[in-house]
Amino acid sequence: MAGEPQGDCLFCKVVAGAIPATIVRETETTVAFRDINPQAPTHVLVIPKAHYADAAALAAGAPELAADVLRETQVIADEEKLESYRIVFNTGSGAGQTVFHAHAHVLGGRGLQWPPG
Template sequence: MASREPNCLFCKIVAGEVPAEIVREGERTIAFRDINPQAPTHVLIVPREHVATAAEAAHADVGLLDEIAREAEEVAKVDGVAETGYRLIFNTGTGAGQTVFHVHGHVLGGRGLEWPPG
């Protein structure tokens, strides 16, 4: 892995040091089930390289957020929610609820998702 933070939980999952239920692995991303799911489908998609937030990813690596969005569609297909609908969420910063500062997209589906969210 090109860039890694030694105390980052998601970097440790990417490195195989912390177990996770892997859904998909790509060249640049890895998708795994959230340990505290908020919907029947709740999968996190993270880049293999450490980037702290979606805002940083937008400036640091052209195409990274696009790749996460493509992986979200594949995860939705694997979990059977692509046709009924799913939500892809990036929490950016503590005020938005980001608790692990390694950019990650939440794929949520399999139940009604109200608007506006929490």
């Protein structure tokens, strides 16, 4: 069921504290932690604590939670002193999503070209 923790989900395990992560911020509804394979000097993931497979499912099932995730990306950017940054939601394996728990990548700290690749 959407929103319920999934036993085989890596990010649900991070939320539960079963898998360690370098958490930089936590709210009632979100967790933000450093990416283990950073693609920029600052690369933080912001996830909802509730499980939704991807950004589309999150937006459809819990728009207020999607707003919380997006709001937290700005807080992270401010805390990391990023003047410019990119927010990326990969949706589906063809777009590079490897963990099927909605998450936003906050990337910054270097020039970010467009298109990204």
